[in-house]
Amino acid sequence: MQVLVVYGSKMGGTEGIAQILADELGARGATVTVADAATDPDPAGADAVVVGGGLYAGRWVKSVRRWVKQHDEALREVPVWCYSSGPLDDSATEHEIPEASSVHKLMARVGARGHLTFGGRLPADAQGFPAASMAKDHAGDWRDADQIRGWADDVADALGG
Template sequence: MRVLVTYGSKRGGTEGIARWLAQALRDEGLDAEVAAPQDVGDVSGYGAVIVGGSLYANRWHRDARRFVHRHARRLRERPTWFFSSGPLDASASDGDLPPTPQVRALMEQVHASGHMTFGGRLEADARGFLARSMAREHAGDWRDLEQLRRWAASLAEALALVGDLGPAPRGSESHVPF
């Protein structure tokens, strides 16, 4: 199955997660591609879509939000998952963190099958007033590759079930929880 992994990333950490996720999905036998949201003209050629966004002050990256709005109709027609990155601590690895209200609303708009939050990354030499201020106390990388691999395996399993059952009927409320 052909899977699109797209992302909104300000400082490259979320893009890195998207690239790792696509590789993990390929390792699971899926045909996964990574593309920046602005480079995706149409999602109809993909059997599933994964949209990721970095979180800043509980807001998902603008490019990820715009992608979801632009492709909402087509996303409702195929399995779609979301991921967020942002906590600058180990909380995302310690347990499931729910999506922010903004991300939850986007998920409902497209009937997303699930969501995962991954730890974020902030470099010590981050540019910008706010990032530089945060980096003084919170610089580091909390992205958990093992958590990402486990999620990729669960997505591959869910997509295998979808493939065995055939496509879900339009407007179906049946979702695989993650």
């Protein structure tokens, strides 16, 4: 079972989630490739795809939005799961946060089977506007590795792995 994990990330938080997902899916027997959407990975040959984006003003980062749109035909042919990252508080571990409407549209376009929002991360030394000013009050890491691994297990279960 070949699984492609694609992420769109500006500051590395969503990339880190992709790595945890890949490790867990690999532990469950899948052969996993992790790729930055900005490198335009080819979905051909993948039996399943997991695609995630960091949320900025309610939308995934542009690289991954573009990747989903460019490869929508191929993605419709395989099971796809999506994730977002994420709130800079504990909300994502306290209750399930529905996908943003723009993410919902991308999911509908490729017939995605599921979605989870994970907590986000904002480095204290974030650069640029408005990230740097947000980091004065909201720097931290709310990604929960157990929650991420648990969701990877749900995906592996659905794939029969």
